[in-house]
Amino acid sequence: MKQILGIVGSPRINGNTHVLVSKILDGAKELNAKIDMIFLNKLNIKECDGCHVCWEVNQCNKNDDMINIYQKIIESDILIFGTPVYWYGPTGLMKLFLDRFVFFNCPENREKLKGKKAILVVPFEEVNFDTATPLISLFEKSFQYLEIPLIKKLIVPGVTKRGEVSEKKEIMEKAFQLGKNLSSGNS
Protein backbone atom coordinates (compact mmCIF):
# COMPACT_ATOMS: atom_id res chain seq x y z
CA MET A 1 0.00 0.00 0.00
CA LYS A 2 1.36 3.41 -0.98
CA GLN A 3 1.85 5.95 1.78
CA ILE A 4 1.30 9.53 0.62
CA LEU A 5 1.98 12.72 2.57
CA GLY A 6 0.32 15.96 1.48
CA ILE A 7 2.08 19.13 2.62
CA VAL A 8 0.02 22.33 2.54
CA GLY A 9 2.36 25.32 2.42
CA SER A 10 -0.32 28.01 2.21
CA PRO A 11 -1.39 29.64 5.46
CA ARG A 12 -5.00 29.67 4.18
CA ILE A 13 -7.14 26.77 5.36
CA ASN A 14 -9.61 25.88 2.57
CA GLY A 15 -7.50 27.93 0.18
CA ASN A 16 -6.64 26.74 -3.31
CA THR A 17 -3.54 24.81 -2.25
CA HIS A 18 -5.47 22.99 0.47
CA VAL A 19 -8.33 22.17 -1.94
CA LEU A 20 -5.96 20.80 -4.61
CA VAL A 21 -3.82 18.72 -2.23
CA SER A 22 -7.01 17.34 -0.62
CA LYS A 23 -8.44 16.37 -4.00
CA ILE A 24 -5.27 14.50 -4.96
CA LEU A 25 -5.42 12.66 -1.63
CA ASP A 26 -9.11 11.85 -2.22
CA GLY A 27 -8.13 10.23 -5.51
CA ALA A 28 -5.34 8.31 -3.82
CA LYS A 29 -7.71 7.15 -1.08
CA GLU A 30 -10.03 5.68 -3.71
CA LEU A 31 -7.44 3.00 -4.36
CA ASN A 32 -6.60 2.47 -0.71
CA ALA A 33 -3.43 4.51 -0.38
CA LYS A 34 -2.55 5.45 3.17
CA ILE A 35 -2.76 9.22 3.25
CA ASP A 36 -1.79 11.99 5.61
CA MET A 37 -1.84 15.78 5.32
CA ILE A 38 0.06 18.41 7.26
CA PHE A 39 -0.48 22.19 7.40
CA LEU A 40 2.83 23.93 7.77
CA ASN A 41 1.06 26.96 9.24
CA LYS A 42 -0.19 24.89 12.16
CA LEU A 43 3.24 23.53 13.00
CA ASN A 44 6.18 24.93 14.81
CA ILE A 45 8.94 24.71 12.21
CA LYS A 46 12.00 26.82 12.88
CA GLU A 47 14.53 27.91 10.29
CA CYS A 48 17.59 25.81 9.45
CA ASP A 49 20.57 27.71 10.78
CA GLY A 50 23.16 25.57 8.98
CA CYS A 51 24.81 24.18 12.12
CA HIS A 52 25.00 20.72 10.45
CA VAL A 53 24.74 18.90 13.77
CA CYS A 54 22.23 16.67 11.96
CA TRP A 55 25.07 15.38 9.79
CA GLU A 56 27.05 14.35 12.87
CA VAL A 57 24.36 12.78 15.04
CA ASN A 58 21.64 12.12 12.42
CA GLN A 59 19.27 14.27 14.38
CA CYS A 60 18.38 17.95 14.15
CA ASN A 61 19.13 19.85 17.33
CA LYS A 62 16.00 22.03 17.01
CA ASN A 63 13.32 20.78 19.30
CA ASP A 64 10.30 21.54 17.11
CA ASP A 65 7.65 19.76 15.05
CA MET A 66 10.13 18.70 12.36
CA ILE A 67 11.18 15.84 14.63
CA ASN A 68 7.82 14.16 13.96
CA ILE A 69 7.63 15.38 10.38
CA TYR A 70 11.02 13.84 9.52
CA GLN A 71 9.54 10.53 10.64
CA LYS A 72 6.41 11.06 8.53
CA ILE A 73 8.58 11.89 5.51
CA ILE A 74 10.71 8.79 6.06
CA GLU A 75 7.60 6.58 6.28
CA SER A 76 6.06 8.02 3.08
CA ASP A 77 6.49 6.82 -0.50
CA ILE A 78 5.23 10.02 -2.11
CA LEU A 79 5.47 13.62 -0.91
CA ILE A 80 3.06 16.23 -2.27
CA PHE A 81 4.48 19.73 -1.93
CA GLY A 82 1.66 22.28 -2.20
CA THR A 83 2.43 25.99 -2.22
CA PRO A 84 0.90 29.03 -3.92
CA VAL A 85 3.13 31.50 -5.74
CA TYR A 86 4.13 34.25 -3.32
CA TRP A 87 6.20 36.87 -5.12
CA TYR A 88 7.33 34.39 -7.79
CA GLY A 89 8.56 31.89 -5.22
CA PRO A 90 7.00 29.56 -2.64
CA THR A 91 5.51 30.78 0.63
CA GLY A 92 7.92 31.48 3.47
CA LEU A 93 6.37 28.49 5.28
CA MET A 94 7.28 26.15 2.43
CA LYS A 95 10.79 27.59 2.06
CA LEU A 96 11.47 27.10 5.79
CA PHE A 97 10.24 23.52 5.47
CA LEU A 98 12.40 22.83 2.40
CA ASP A 99 15.44 24.35 4.11
CA ARG A 100 15.10 21.73 6.82
CA PHE A 101 15.79 19.05 4.16
CA VAL A 102 19.47 19.82 4.82
CA PHE A 103 18.93 17.06 7.40
CA PHE A 104 18.75 14.59 4.50
CA ASN A 105 21.93 15.86 2.87
CA CYS A 106 24.44 13.57 4.58
CA PRO A 107 25.14 10.00 3.45
CA GLU A 108 23.28 8.27 6.26
CA ASN A 109 20.15 10.44 6.14
CA ARG A 110 20.13 10.48 2.34
CA GLU A 111 19.39 6.76 2.48
CA LYS A 112 16.17 7.63 4.32
CA LEU A 113 14.90 9.64 1.30
CA LYS A 114 15.86 7.05 -1.27
CA GLY A 115 13.04 5.78 -3.46
CA LYS A 116 10.61 8.55 -2.59
CA LYS A 117 8.86 10.60 -5.22
CA ALA A 118 7.66 14.18 -5.24
CA ILE A 119 4.60 15.96 -6.61
CA LEU A 120 4.40 19.74 -6.89
CA VAL A 121 1.09 21.62 -6.63
CA VAL A 122 1.06 25.35 -7.35
CA PRO A 123 -1.97 27.66 -7.63
CA PHE A 124 -1.55 31.38 -8.30
CA GLU A 125 -3.44 34.46 -9.39
CA GLU A 126 -1.80 35.55 -12.63
CA VAL A 127 -2.88 33.81 -15.82
CA ASN A 128 0.59 33.41 -17.30
CA PHE A 129 2.25 30.03 -16.65
CA ASP A 130 5.64 31.77 -16.60
CA THR A 131 4.71 33.27 -13.24
CA ALA A 132 5.47 29.87 -11.68
CA THR A 133 8.75 29.28 -13.57
CA PRO A 134 11.19 30.44 -10.84
CA LEU A 135 9.30 28.45 -8.20
CA ILE A 136 9.20 25.29 -10.34
CA SER A 137 12.89 25.65 -11.08
CA LEU A 138 13.68 25.96 -7.35
CA PHE A 139 11.87 22.67 -6.63
CA GLU A 140 13.20 20.87 -9.72
CA LYS A 141 16.78 21.71 -8.79
CA SER A 142 16.31 20.89 -5.10
CA PHE A 143 14.62 17.53 -5.83
CA GLN A 144 17.26 16.68 -8.40
CA TYR A 145 19.93 17.41 -5.80
CA LEU A 146 18.15 15.35 -3.17
CA GLU A 147 17.52 12.56 -5.72
CA ILE A 148 13.76 12.46 -5.27
CA PRO A 149 12.19 12.42 -8.74
CA LEU A 150 9.51 15.05 -9.38
CA ILE A 151 6.97 12.80 -11.08
CA LYS A 152 4.02 15.18 -11.52
CA LYS A 153 3.27 18.89 -11.40
CA LEU A 154 -0.16 20.46 -11.04
CA ILE A 155 0.29 24.11 -11.99
CA VAL A 156 -2.92 26.13 -11.74
CA PRO A 157 -2.91 29.78 -12.86
CA GLY A 158 -5.82 32.19 -12.55
CA VAL A 159 -7.07 31.38 -9.04
CA THR A 160 -6.86 33.66 -6.05
CA LYS A 161 -10.04 33.78 -3.96
CA ARG A 162 -10.09 31.30 -1.10
CA GLY A 163 -10.94 27.88 -2.55
CA GLU A 164 -12.15 29.17 -5.92
CA VAL A 165 -10.27 26.37 -7.68
CA SER A 166 -13.02 24.00 -6.52
CA GLU A 167 -15.30 25.61 -9.14
CA LYS A 168 -12.92 24.53 -11.93
CA LYS A 169 -14.28 21.07 -12.61
CA GLU A 170 -11.58 20.08 -15.10
CA ILE A 171 -8.78 20.93 -12.69
CA MET A 172 -10.51 19.11 -9.85
CA GLU A 173 -10.92 16.02 -12.00
CA LYS A 174 -7.27 16.25 -13.02
CA ALA A 175 -6.23 16.43 -9.35
CA PHE A 176 -8.43 13.46 -8.46
CA GLN A 177 -7.08 11.33 -11.33
CA LEU A 178 -3.53 12.31 -10.43
CA GLY A 179 -4.12 10.93 -6.94
CA LYS A 180 -5.72 7.76 -8.27
CA ASN A 181 -2.78 7.13 -10.58
CA LEU A 182 -0.35 7.63 -7.70
CA SER A 183 -1.89 4.91 -5.62
CA SER A 184 -2.25 2.54 -8.56
CA GLY A 185 1.42 3.01 -9.40
CA ASN A 186 0.63 4.39 -12.89
CA SER A 187 2.72 7.52 -12.36
Ligand SMILES: Cc1cc2nc3c(=O)[nH]c(=O)nc-3n(C[C@H](O)[C@H](O)[C@H](O)COP(=O)(O)O)c2cc1C
Ligand atom coordinates in the same frame (compact mmCIF):
# COMPACT_ATOMS: atom_id res chain seq x y z
C1 LIG B 1 2.08 37.51 -0.12
C2 LIG B 1 1.42 37.11 -1.42
C3 LIG B 1 2.16 37.14 -2.59
C4 LIG B 1 1.61 36.74 -3.79
N1 LIG B 1 2.36 36.79 -4.93
C5 LIG B 1 1.81 36.38 -6.11
C6 LIG B 1 2.57 36.44 -7.30
O1 LIG B 1 3.74 36.83 -7.33
N2 LIG B 1 1.96 36.03 -8.46
C7 LIG B 1 0.68 35.55 -8.47
O2 LIG B 1 0.20 35.17 -9.54
N3 LIG B 1 -0.07 35.49 -7.35
C8 LIG B 1 0.47 35.90 -6.16
N4 LIG B 1 -0.28 35.83 -5.03
C9 LIG B 1 -1.65 35.27 -5.08
C10 LIG B 1 -1.70 33.81 -4.63
O3 LIG B 1 -0.80 33.00 -5.34
C11 LIG B 1 -3.13 33.27 -4.83
O4 LIG B 1 -4.03 34.03 -4.08
C12 LIG B 1 -3.25 31.82 -4.44
O5 LIG B 1 -4.49 31.31 -4.89
C13 LIG B 1 -3.14 31.63 -2.94
O6 LIG B 1 -3.20 30.27 -2.64
P1 LIG B 1 -4.10 29.74 -1.41
O7 LIG B 1 -5.52 29.99 -1.82
O8 LIG B 1 -3.78 28.31 -1.30
O9 LIG B 1 -3.71 30.51 -0.21
C14 LIG B 1 0.25 36.27 -3.83
C15 LIG B 1 -0.49 36.25 -2.64
C16 LIG B 1 0.07 36.68 -1.45
C17 LIG B 1 -0.77 36.65 -0.19
